[in-house]
Amino acid sequence: MSDHSRSRWDRSLPRRINLHVPLAGARDLSGQIHRRIRQAILDGLLEHGQLLPSTRDLAGQLCVSRTTVGTAYDRLLAEGLVKGRVGVGTFVTASPARRSRTAPPPSPLRPARLWATLPTSRGPAGTDVRFDLRPARPDPWQFPFATWRSELSRHTNADTLRSADGPGGVGGPAALRSALARHLGVVHGIDAEAEDVVVTTGSRQAVELAARVLLEPGDLVAVEEPGHRDVAALFTSLGLRVVPVPADGDGLVADAIPPGVRCVYTRPARHFPLGLTMSDGHRRALLDWAARAGGVIVEDGHDGEFRHVGRPLDPLRALDPSGRVLYVGSLSRLLRPDVRVGYLVAPAPLHDALHKARRVLDPSPPTPVQLAAAAFVRDGQLSRHVRRMRAVYAQRRERMIGAATRRLGEHVVVHPAPAGLDVPALFRDPRLDDVEVARRAATAGVSVAAISDLTLTGRYRGLLLGFGALPADRVDEAVTLLRLAVETP
Structure with missing residues (x-):
């Protein structure tokens, strides 16, 4: 087989894993290896198709005989948990659902008192983000990938x-x-x-x-x-x-x-x-x-x-x-x-x-x-990129200010910030909970920041409407969903 063919063949195979198998004492070493690997498969830590270490490699790692490892692998094979392929190795074949593992004992460690006094950071809520209105975020898809690469x-x-x-x-x-x-x-x-x-x-x-x-x-x-x-x-x-x-x-x-x-x-x-x-x-x-x-x-x-x-x-x-x-x-x-x-x-x-x-x-x-x-x-690539994006962001800013004023104007006062990638929209009604509004927006697929969550005292309430990462033609739909989040009781 040529070197080129061999490299293509190697790339088509699953990678061997470095398997940690702790051994206690010197008795029943083969049984210990079998039980450790079996439990890792049943817990879902070793997944279907993963290639186990060769008997020679694992024996060398554990300082045991190759026969000891081979006996453990034979027991796994008999249980249908692994399968051997001549010239390739031993693969995991079982696909059990990941089982809940035994919880470790509670740790006595606690953070220093200082960290209890600091505010808790809230990341973007929800996993299905359709509209990214987070503040101060440039558009990652406008990045000049080819030049950078x-x-x-x-x-x-x-x-x-x-x-x-x-x-x-x-x-x-x-x-x-x-x-x-x-x-x-x-x-x-x-x-x-x-x-x-x-x-x-x-x-x-x-x-x-x-x-x-x-x-x-x-x-x-x-x-x-x-x-x-x-x-x-x-x-x-x-x-x-x-x-x-x-x-x-x-x-x-x-x-x-x-x-x-x-x-x-x-x-x-x-x-x-x-x-x-x-x-x-x-x-x-x-x-x-x-x-x-x-x-x-x-x-x-x-x-x-x-x-x-x-x-x-x-x-x-x-x-x-x-x-x-x-x-x-x-x-x-x-x-x-x-x-x-x-x-x-x-x-x-x-x-x-x-x-x-x-x-x-x-x-x-x-x-x-x-x-x-x-x-x-x-x-000069940075300057060219900034000049180009300044025009893009200016258009998105105008679109965001217009949409927020039309669709949210009865609930917020929009402040058209002269610089940056977001505009603040402060609630007219101070009783509105901007953190809750942001949470409801997230469930609708809109990631937006609550202003009270970003300030020292939380005295200001509203939404910080980022437009940097949101194409102009999607602004209206995003703001419509924000209105629903504001008006939902």
């Missing part, structure tokens, strides 16, 4: 994999850091060198790195209220004390930051979840606070690229004259959630500590992914 293939080889352990790997590949620094300068007016950029596995890790390097347990961190509950939970899990600061129609109110606050986390480009854009005056007031109080600002550039109304405002990092702003960004938010590449832009005095912290937490995204991202940004 080509770049991944080009950078998945021995040389690039060896480079993961090379110099400069802790902050991310130099190619990606340079490409991101150049992109930030051109698109956002942020003056940064490659050395200022630390590549992360997403924006959340970037925020965590900033907090770990800058703050001590017990320090005060200010966040917008309403604001992102999960980010506040992250700070709390690090032993920091979270202080809500009100946001008005122009964004976070700097004059309301209480004394003693060391750090402010904010999303000036697009407030979450109400969609506000921080005005130029509020931005400069916040920078004045940082200079006056000796504080630091962690600026999350969330959704800054997808601005639909008016001219984009300068990021705080671009306006910062004193080096007190750290900028957080993410390619996942622009491309696909599973790309998992984010970054943090920080001043030189923090570089060494950030590299140490990232090494402790998580070295980096996979090297081929980082290098593919570098080429994607450097060659």
Whole structure:
């Protein structure tokens, strides 16, 4: 048989499994092996058609004779649980329904008290999601798969994999850091060198790195209220004390930051979840606070690229004259959630500590992914994709605002957020339970977020209507189902 024919033959066979068969003592070894495998088949752990290890391999693994394993296999064969094929091996032939297994004894372990105080995250309810209205989600099917696959293939080889352990790997590949620094300068007016950029596995890790390097347990961190509950939970899990600061129609109110606050986390480009854009005056007031109080600002550039109304405002990092702003960004938010590449832009005095912290937490995204991202940004593919998707999302936004106003207007006030991939629809009747409405919507196949579930205090109630992952021609049907969920008693 030729090597080519053999490889095709091998691929047509089920893969052998690595079977764990614990043995107790030295008595009745064949019986122990038989009972362990038999029980695994009856419990459904070994399924019909699976190829068991050869008698030679299992004997070597268990340090017993081949005859001992062969005797166990013969008993399984006699019971009709397995079948042998000459030249191939021994297969499982039984297909029993998975039986309920004996519950293990209760564990005495309990989480630390902190985790009982944090909010419980609710994922998208229901399994049959026909309409994805979750917030801040780009359309995964608009992703340029062919280009990305080509770049991944080009950078998945021995040389690039060896480079993961090379110099400069802790902050991310130099190619990606340079490409991101150049992109930030051109698109956002942020003056940064490659050395200022630390590549992360997403924006959340970037925020965590900033907090770990800058703050001590017990320090005060200010966040917008309403604001992102999960980010506040992250700070709390690090032993920091979270202080809500009100946001008005122009964004976070700097004059309301209480004394003693060391750090402010904010999303000036697009407030979450109400969609506000921080005005130029509020931005400069916040920078004045940082200079006056000796504080630091962690600026999350969330959704800054997808601005639909008016001219984009300068990021705080671009306006910062004193080096007190750290900028957080993410390619996942622009491309696909599973790309998992984010970054943090920080001043030189923090570089060494950030590299140490990232090494402790998580070295980096996979090297081929980082290098593919570098080429994607450097060659202009990212900018072209964002320009194209900005037009697509603008159309979907208008469709969502129109449909929500027409079909839900008597129940909600729609706030046409000028940027981002979702629009908030606040309930007119504060007695409406937005979590229950979202649950009813999920049973109808619509995945949508309840605003009270996303904020610190739950004071605002409504639905955050994501349009990024929903084609424009499906918006009306989705909103019609939402209306039924709202009006169902």
